[in-house]
Amino acid sequence: MTIICYNEKKQQWFHQDEGRTYVFGYQHPLSFSNELPSFSFHVKEQRGKVGPLVGIMISESSIPALLKRKKRYIELITTSLQEAGSIAIVLPFSSIYEKFVQGYVFVRGLGQWVPVTAPLPDVFYNRIKSRSEEKTDEFQRIIEFLNNLCIPFFNRSFFTKWELYETLQKNDQLRPHLPATLLVHDTDDIRKMLQIHGSVYVKPNEGAKGKGLFRLTSSPLQTHILYEQINVRKTLTSLDELTPLFSSKRYIVQQTIDADTWKGNRYDLRVLVHYHHGAYAISGIGVRMAPAQQLTTHVLNGGKLLPYSEVKHRIDEALLCNLISECGKEMSKHFGFIGEFSADIGLSKDGQLYMYELNAKPMIFDEPDIQHHGAKQLISLFDELAGFLSS
Known part of the structure:
Protein backbone atom coordinates (compact mmCIF):
# COMPACT_ATOMS: atom_id res chain seq x y z
CA MET A 1 0.00 0.00 0.00
CA THR A 2 1.01 3.58 -0.60
CA ILE A 3 -0.73 6.91 0.04
CA ILE A 4 -2.08 9.30 -2.58
CA CYS A 5 -3.33 12.76 -1.73
CA TYR A 6 -5.68 15.39 -3.09
CA ASN A 7 -5.51 19.19 -2.98
CA GLU A 8 -9.04 20.61 -3.25
CA LYS A 9 -7.91 24.15 -4.12
CA LYS A 10 -5.67 23.03 -6.99
CA GLN A 11 -7.89 20.06 -7.91
CA GLN A 12 -4.78 17.89 -8.13
CA TRP A 13 -3.80 14.37 -7.05
CA PHE A 14 -0.24 13.77 -5.89
CA HIS A 15 2.01 11.44 -3.89
CA GLN A 16 4.69 12.08 -1.27
CA ASP A 17 7.12 9.21 -1.96
CA GLU A 18 10.15 11.17 -3.07
CA GLY A 19 12.10 9.47 -5.83
CA ARG A 20 9.17 7.28 -6.92
CA THR A 21 7.03 7.57 -10.05
CA TYR A 22 3.43 6.37 -10.17
CA VAL A 23 0.61 6.10 -12.67
CA PHE A 24 -2.92 6.77 -11.40
CA GLY A 25 -5.99 6.10 -13.54
CA TYR A 26 -5.78 5.71 -17.30
CA GLN A 27 -2.16 6.46 -18.27
CA HIS A 28 -1.95 9.46 -15.92
CA PRO A 29 1.42 10.19 -14.24
CA LEU A 30 0.98 11.15 -10.60
CA SER A 31 2.98 14.18 -9.47
CA PHE A 32 5.16 14.38 -6.36
CA SER A 33 4.52 17.12 -3.79
CA ASN A 34 5.29 17.81 -0.13
CA GLU A 35 2.34 20.16 0.33
CA LEU A 36 -0.36 19.51 2.90
CA PRO A 37 -3.23 17.46 1.38
CA SER A 38 -6.93 18.17 1.81
CA PHE A 39 -7.40 14.40 2.28
CA SER A 40 -5.64 11.18 1.33
CA PHE A 41 -6.27 7.49 0.61
CA HIS A 42 -4.31 4.29 1.09
CA VAL A 43 -4.10 2.49 -2.28
CA LYS A 44 -2.57 -0.63 -3.77
CA GLU A 45 0.62 -0.26 -5.77
CA GLN A 46 1.80 -2.73 -8.40
CA ARG A 47 4.68 -2.10 -10.81
CA GLY A 48 4.37 1.65 -10.37
CA LYS A 49 0.60 1.75 -10.88
CA VAL A 50 -1.63 2.81 -7.97
CA GLY A 51 -5.34 2.19 -7.53
CA PRO A 52 -7.31 1.08 -9.32
CA LEU A 53 -9.42 4.16 -9.89
CA VAL A 54 -13.01 3.01 -10.53
CA GLY A 55 -15.58 5.26 -12.17
CA ILE A 56 -19.11 4.52 -10.96
CA MET A 57 -21.55 6.04 -13.44
CA ILE A 58 -24.92 7.14 -12.04
CA SER A 59 -27.76 9.32 -13.30
CA GLU A 60 -27.46 13.08 -12.95
CA SER A 61 -30.78 13.06 -11.08
CA SER A 62 -29.27 10.67 -8.49
CA ILE A 63 -26.54 13.10 -7.41
CA PRO A 64 -28.64 14.97 -4.76
CA ALA A 65 -29.56 11.66 -3.08
CA LEU A 66 -25.91 10.58 -3.23
CA LEU A 67 -24.75 13.76 -1.47
CA LYS A 68 -27.40 13.22 1.22
CA ARG A 69 -25.98 9.70 1.72
CA LYS A 70 -29.16 8.01 0.54
CA LYS A 71 -27.47 5.83 -2.12
CA ARG A 72 -26.75 2.91 0.19
CA TYR A 73 -25.47 0.50 -2.46
CA ILE A 74 -23.11 3.04 -4.04
CA GLU A 75 -21.71 3.94 -0.62
CA LEU A 76 -21.23 0.26 0.24
CA ILE A 77 -19.23 -0.33 -2.96
CA THR A 78 -17.22 2.86 -2.44
CA THR A 79 -16.24 2.15 1.16
CA SER A 80 -15.50 -1.49 0.34
CA LEU A 81 -13.20 -0.34 -2.45
CA GLN A 82 -11.38 1.99 -0.07
CA GLU A 83 -10.89 -0.80 2.45
CA ALA A 84 -9.36 -2.89 -0.35
CA GLY A 85 -6.97 -0.12 -1.39
CA SER A 86 -8.90 1.29 -4.36
CA ILE A 87 -10.70 4.56 -5.05
CA ALA A 88 -14.16 5.07 -6.55
CA ILE A 89 -15.23 8.30 -8.16
CA VAL A 90 -19.00 8.57 -8.64
CA LEU A 91 -20.12 10.67 -11.58
CA PRO A 92 -22.78 11.26 -14.25
CA PHE A 93 -21.67 10.35 -17.77
CA SER A 94 -21.94 14.03 -18.76
CA SER A 95 -18.87 14.67 -16.58
CA ILE A 96 -16.53 12.44 -18.60
CA TYR A 97 -14.13 14.49 -20.71
CA GLU A 98 -11.27 13.69 -23.06
CA LYS A 99 -8.51 13.68 -20.43
CA PHE A 100 -10.30 13.83 -17.06
CA VAL A 101 -13.56 13.33 -15.18
CA GLN A 102 -15.42 15.31 -12.52
CA GLY A 103 -17.34 13.58 -9.76
CA TYR A 104 -17.38 12.76 -6.06
CA VAL A 105 -15.27 10.68 -3.70
CA PHE A 106 -16.41 9.62 -0.26
CA VAL A 107 -14.07 10.86 2.47
CA ARG A 108 -14.74 8.71 5.51
CA GLY A 109 -12.88 11.03 7.86
CA LEU A 110 -15.36 13.78 6.95
CA GLY A 111 -18.35 11.45 6.58
CA GLN A 112 -19.34 13.08 3.30
CA TRP A 113 -19.00 13.12 -0.47
CA VAL A 114 -16.48 15.64 -1.79
CA PRO A 115 -16.30 16.97 -5.39
CA VAL A 116 -13.03 16.17 -7.20
CA THR A 117 -11.44 16.27 -10.61
CA ALA A 118 -9.61 13.05 -11.49
CA PRO A 119 -7.88 11.29 -14.38
CA LEU A 120 -9.91 8.96 -16.57
CA PRO A 121 -10.58 5.87 -14.42
CA ASP A 122 -9.09 2.42 -15.08
CA VAL A 123 -12.56 0.89 -15.34
CA PHE A 124 -16.18 2.13 -15.42
CA TYR A 125 -19.18 0.55 -13.72
CA ASN A 126 -22.63 1.49 -15.06
CA ARG A 127 -25.33 2.12 -12.43
CA ILE A 128 -27.42 4.58 -14.45
CA LYS A 129 -31.04 4.10 -13.42
CA SER A 130 -32.83 5.09 -16.63
CA ARG A 131 -33.20 3.20 -19.91
CA SER A 132 -33.94 6.50 -21.66
CA GLU A 133 -30.57 7.93 -20.58
CA GLU A 134 -28.75 4.91 -22.00
CA LYS A 135 -30.47 5.45 -25.36
CA THR A 136 -29.25 9.06 -25.73
CA ASP A 137 -26.67 9.97 -28.36
CA GLU A 138 -24.46 11.44 -25.63
CA PHE A 139 -24.32 8.15 -23.72
CA GLN A 140 -23.61 6.21 -26.91
CA ARG A 141 -20.75 8.60 -27.69
CA ILE A 142 -19.28 7.92 -24.24
CA ILE A 143 -19.41 4.16 -24.89
CA GLU A 144 -17.63 4.65 -28.21
CA PHE A 145 -15.03 6.91 -26.56
CA LEU A 146 -14.26 4.33 -23.85
CA ASN A 147 -14.16 1.53 -26.43
CA ASN A 148 -11.63 3.45 -28.51
CA LEU A 149 -9.39 3.85 -25.44
CA CYS A 150 -9.96 0.18 -24.47
CA ILE A 151 -11.13 1.25 -20.99
CA PRO A 152 -13.27 -1.58 -19.56
CA PHE A 153 -16.90 -0.64 -19.06
CA PHE A 154 -19.79 -2.74 -17.72
CA ASN A 155 -22.69 -3.29 -17.81
CA ARG A 156 -23.52 -1.38 -20.94
CA SER A 157 -27.30 -1.31 -20.72
CA PHE A 158 -30.48 -2.69 -19.23
CA PHE A 159 -31.89 -5.78 -20.89
CA THR A 160 -35.33 -5.91 -22.46
CA HIS A 177 -35.17 -23.83 -18.79
CA LEU A 178 -36.96 -20.82 -20.30
CA PRO A 179 -40.73 -20.40 -19.91
CA ALA A 180 -42.42 -20.21 -23.30
CA THR A 181 -42.51 -16.52 -24.25
CA LEU A 182 -43.93 -14.33 -27.03
CA LEU A 183 -43.65 -10.64 -27.81
CA VAL A 184 -47.18 -9.20 -27.75
CA HIS A 185 -48.24 -7.50 -30.98
CA ASP A 186 -51.96 -7.86 -30.35
CA THR A 187 -54.42 -9.88 -28.29
CA ASP A 188 -54.14 -12.85 -30.66
CA ASP A 189 -50.65 -13.53 -29.27
CA ILE A 190 -52.09 -13.78 -25.77
CA ARG A 191 -55.05 -15.85 -26.97
CA LYS A 192 -52.64 -18.32 -28.57
CA MET A 193 -50.58 -18.67 -25.37
CA LEU A 194 -53.68 -19.07 -23.20
CA GLN A 195 -54.98 -21.85 -25.42
CA ILE A 196 -51.70 -23.74 -25.00
CA HIS A 197 -50.87 -23.02 -21.35
CA GLY A 198 -54.12 -22.01 -19.68
CA SER A 199 -52.38 -19.38 -17.54
CA VAL A 200 -49.84 -16.70 -18.53
CA TYR A 201 -48.01 -13.72 -17.11
CA VAL A 202 -48.03 -10.50 -19.11
CA LYS A 203 -45.07 -8.21 -18.38
CA PRO A 204 -43.90 -4.83 -19.72
CA ASN A 205 -40.94 -5.54 -22.01
CA GLU A 206 -38.88 -2.84 -20.29
CA GLY A 207 -40.36 -3.26 -16.81
CA ALA A 208 -38.63 -4.07 -13.52
CA LYS A 209 -39.48 -5.06 -9.94
CA GLY A 210 -42.79 -6.59 -11.00
CA LYS A 211 -44.28 -3.21 -11.99
CA GLY A 212 -47.11 -3.48 -14.50
CA LEU A 213 -47.17 -7.29 -14.38
CA PHE A 214 -50.46 -9.18 -14.45
CA ARG A 215 -51.66 -12.77 -14.82
CA LEU A 216 -54.40 -14.14 -17.04
CA THR A 217 -56.06 -17.51 -16.46
CA SER A 218 -58.69 -19.11 -18.70
CA SER A 219 -61.79 -20.62 -17.13
CA PRO A 220 -62.16 -24.41 -17.63
CA LEU A 221 -64.59 -23.91 -20.54
CA GLN A 222 -62.72 -20.81 -21.79
CA THR A 223 -65.86 -18.70 -21.39
CA HIS A 224 -64.09 -15.98 -19.44
CA ILE A 225 -60.63 -14.97 -18.24
CA LEU A 226 -59.46 -14.15 -14.73
CA TYR A 227 -57.32 -11.00 -14.66
CA GLU A 228 -55.02 -10.64 -11.63
CA GLN A 229 -52.78 -7.72 -10.80
CA ILE A 230 -51.34 -6.76 -7.43
CA ASN A 231 -54.42 -6.03 -5.28
CA VAL A 232 -56.75 -6.37 -8.32
CA ARG A 233 -58.85 -9.37 -9.42
CA LYS A 234 -61.53 -9.14 -12.08
CA THR A 235 -63.17 -11.21 -14.79
CA LEU A 236 -62.78 -10.41 -18.49
CA THR A 237 -65.35 -11.64 -20.97
CA SER A 238 -63.02 -10.92 -23.88
CA LEU A 239 -59.31 -10.30 -24.37
CA ASP A 240 -60.28 -7.36 -26.55
CA GLU A 241 -60.72 -5.40 -23.33
CA LEU A 242 -56.90 -5.30 -23.13
CA THR A 243 -56.36 -3.92 -26.64
CA PRO A 244 -55.82 -0.27 -25.55
CA LEU A 245 -53.11 -1.45 -23.15
CA PHE A 246 -51.03 -3.07 -25.88
CA SER A 247 -51.23 -0.05 -28.13
CA SER A 248 -49.54 2.12 -25.48
CA LYS A 249 -46.69 -0.14 -24.31
CA ARG A 250 -44.73 -3.17 -25.40
CA TYR A 251 -45.37 -6.38 -23.46
CA ILE A 252 -44.27 -9.98 -23.46
CA VAL A 253 -46.50 -12.91 -22.54
CA GLN A 254 -44.93 -15.77 -20.62
CA GLN A 255 -46.09 -19.24 -19.66
CA THR A 256 -47.06 -19.59 -15.98
CA ILE A 257 -44.92 -22.26 -14.34
CA LYS A 361 -28.13 -3.98 -12.66
CA PRO A 362 -28.94 -6.05 -9.59
CA MET A 363 -30.95 -4.47 -6.83
CA ILE A 364 -29.34 -4.37 -3.41
CA PHE A 365 -29.87 -7.70 -1.64
CA ASP A 366 -31.57 -7.62 1.76
CA GLU A 367 -29.27 -10.40 3.03
CA PRO A 368 -26.11 -8.70 4.47
CA ASP A 369 -23.90 -11.70 3.73
CA ILE A 370 -24.88 -11.67 0.04
CA GLN A 371 -24.48 -7.90 -0.08
CA HIS A 372 -20.96 -7.98 1.30
CA HIS A 373 -19.78 -11.04 -0.60
CA GLY A 374 -21.13 -9.47 -3.79
CA ALA A 375 -19.18 -6.28 -3.05
CA LYS A 376 -16.03 -8.36 -2.51
CA GLN A 377 -16.49 -10.13 -5.85
CA LEU A 378 -17.16 -6.84 -7.61
CA ILE A 379 -13.94 -5.36 -6.21
CA SER A 380 -12.00 -8.42 -7.36
CA LEU A 381 -13.47 -7.88 -10.83
CA PHE A 382 -12.42 -4.21 -10.87
CA ASP A 383 -8.87 -5.31 -9.98
CA GLU A 384 -8.90 -7.95 -12.72
CA LEU A 385 -10.13 -5.55 -15.41
CA ALA A 386 -7.69 -2.84 -14.34
CA GLY A 387 -4.74 -5.24 -14.46
CA PHE A 388 -4.12 -5.47 -10.72
CA LEU A 389 -3.15 -8.95 -9.54
CA SER A 390 -5.20 -10.32 -6.65
CA SER A 391 -3.24 -10.41 -3.42
Missing part, protein backbone atom coordinates in the same frame (compact mmCIF):
# COMPACT_ATOMS: atom_id res chain seq x y z
CA LYS A 161 -37.18 -9.12 -21.64
CA TRP A 162 -37.79 -10.06 -25.26
CA GLU A 163 -34.24 -9.42 -26.47
CA LEU A 164 -32.96 -11.44 -23.54
CA TYR A 165 -35.31 -14.33 -24.31
CA GLU A 166 -34.31 -14.29 -27.99
CA THR A 167 -30.65 -14.38 -26.97
CA LEU A 168 -30.90 -17.20 -24.43
CA GLN A 169 -33.24 -19.46 -26.37
CA LYS A 170 -30.56 -19.91 -29.05
CA ASN A 171 -28.54 -21.90 -26.51
CA ASP A 172 -29.44 -25.62 -26.50
CA GLN A 173 -28.65 -25.99 -22.77
CA LEU A 174 -30.73 -22.98 -21.74
CA ARG A 175 -33.76 -23.44 -23.98
CA PRO A 176 -35.48 -26.13 -21.82
CA ASP A 258 -46.57 -24.58 -11.80
CA ALA A 259 -44.14 -23.55 -9.08
CA ASP A 260 -42.81 -25.45 -6.12
CA THR A 261 -44.10 -24.22 -2.75
CA TRP A 262 -42.80 -23.94 0.79
CA LYS A 263 -45.52 -24.19 3.45
CA GLY A 264 -48.10 -23.55 0.75
CA ASN A 265 -46.49 -20.44 -0.78
CA ARG A 266 -44.49 -20.38 -3.98
CA TYR A 267 -40.97 -18.99 -4.01
CA ASP A 268 -38.20 -17.86 -6.38
CA LEU A 269 -34.44 -17.84 -6.11
CA ARG A 270 -32.62 -14.51 -6.43
CA VAL A 271 -29.11 -15.35 -7.64
CA LEU A 272 -26.26 -12.82 -7.69
CA VAL A 273 -23.53 -13.54 -10.25
CA HIS A 274 -20.09 -12.08 -11.04
CA TYR A 275 -17.49 -12.67 -13.71
CA HIS A 276 -14.26 -14.02 -12.21
CA HIS A 277 -11.15 -15.03 -14.15
CA GLY A 278 -12.90 -16.10 -17.32
CA ALA A 279 -16.02 -17.66 -15.81
CA TYR A 280 -19.29 -16.70 -14.13
CA ALA A 281 -19.65 -17.64 -10.48
CA ILE A 282 -22.55 -17.35 -8.05
CA SER A 283 -21.87 -14.79 -5.31
CA GLY A 284 -25.02 -15.51 -3.33
CA ILE A 285 -28.50 -17.02 -3.44
CA GLY A 286 -31.49 -15.44 -1.74
CA VAL A 287 -35.05 -16.74 -1.66
CA ARG A 288 -38.21 -14.67 -2.02
CA MET A 289 -41.58 -16.15 -1.09
CA ALA A 290 -44.90 -14.81 -2.34
CA PRO A 291 -47.73 -14.12 0.12
CA ALA A 292 -50.78 -16.34 -0.29
CA GLN A 293 -52.45 -15.85 -3.70
CA GLN A 294 -50.05 -13.07 -4.71
CA LEU A 295 -48.54 -12.76 -8.19
CA THR A 296 -45.01 -11.73 -7.40
CA THR A 297 -42.34 -12.54 -4.84
CA HIS A 298 -40.81 -9.02 -4.90
CA VAL A 299 -40.37 -7.71 -1.36
CA LEU A 300 -41.69 -4.29 -2.44
CA ASN A 301 -44.96 -6.02 -3.34
CA GLY A 302 -45.31 -8.02 -0.15
CA GLY A 303 -42.84 -10.84 -0.78
CA LYS A 304 -40.98 -12.34 2.18
CA LEU A 305 -37.36 -13.38 2.67
CA LEU A 306 -36.79 -17.09 3.20
CA PRO A 307 -33.41 -18.55 4.23
CA TYR A 308 -31.89 -20.46 1.33
CA SER A 309 -31.10 -23.30 3.74
CA GLU A 310 -34.85 -24.09 3.89
CA VAL A 311 -35.03 -25.05 0.19
CA LYS A 312 -31.38 -25.76 -0.64
CA HIS A 313 -31.95 -29.55 -0.66
CA ARG A 314 -34.52 -29.15 -3.47
CA ILE A 315 -32.11 -27.37 -5.83
CA ASP A 316 -29.70 -29.06 -8.23
CA GLU A 317 -26.86 -26.64 -7.56
CA ALA A 318 -24.51 -28.18 -10.16
CA LEU A 319 -27.16 -27.58 -12.83
CA LEU A 320 -27.86 -24.09 -11.48
CA CYS A 321 -24.16 -23.16 -11.71
CA ASN A 322 -23.98 -24.48 -15.26
CA LEU A 323 -27.08 -22.55 -16.35
CA ILE A 324 -25.74 -19.35 -14.80
CA SER A 325 -22.43 -19.78 -16.60
CA GLU A 326 -24.16 -20.32 -19.94
CA CYS A 327 -26.33 -17.23 -19.37
CA GLY A 328 -23.29 -15.05 -18.70
CA LYS A 329 -21.49 -16.26 -21.82
CA GLU A 330 -24.50 -15.86 -24.10
CA MET A 331 -25.31 -12.37 -22.79
CA SER A 332 -21.71 -11.18 -23.18
CA LYS A 333 -21.75 -12.33 -26.80
CA HIS A 334 -24.87 -10.32 -27.52
CA PHE A 335 -24.82 -7.30 -25.16
CA GLY A 336 -21.08 -6.74 -24.71
CA PHE A 337 -19.11 -7.70 -21.61
CA ILE A 338 -21.33 -8.56 -18.65
CA GLY A 339 -19.48 -8.22 -15.37
CA GLU A 340 -22.38 -8.92 -13.04
CA PHE A 341 -26.04 -9.80 -13.19
CA SER A 342 -28.79 -11.23 -11.06
CA ALA A 343 -31.26 -13.95 -12.01
CA ASP A 344 -34.82 -14.65 -10.87
CA ILE A 345 -35.09 -18.43 -11.04
CA GLY A 346 -38.08 -20.63 -10.25
CA LEU A 347 -38.41 -24.30 -9.44
CA SER A 348 -41.40 -26.18 -10.82
CA LYS A 349 -43.24 -28.84 -8.81
CA ASP A 350 -41.49 -31.51 -10.88
CA GLY A 351 -38.05 -30.11 -9.98
CA GLN A 352 -37.26 -28.24 -13.21
CA LEU A 353 -35.35 -24.95 -12.93
CA TYR A 354 -36.78 -22.02 -14.93
CA MET A 355 -35.12 -18.68 -15.58
CA TYR A 356 -37.80 -16.02 -15.31
CA GLU A 357 -35.71 -12.86 -15.61
CA LEU A 358 -32.09 -11.67 -15.67
CA ASN A 359 -31.12 -8.20 -14.53
CA ALA A 360 -28.06 -6.24 -15.71
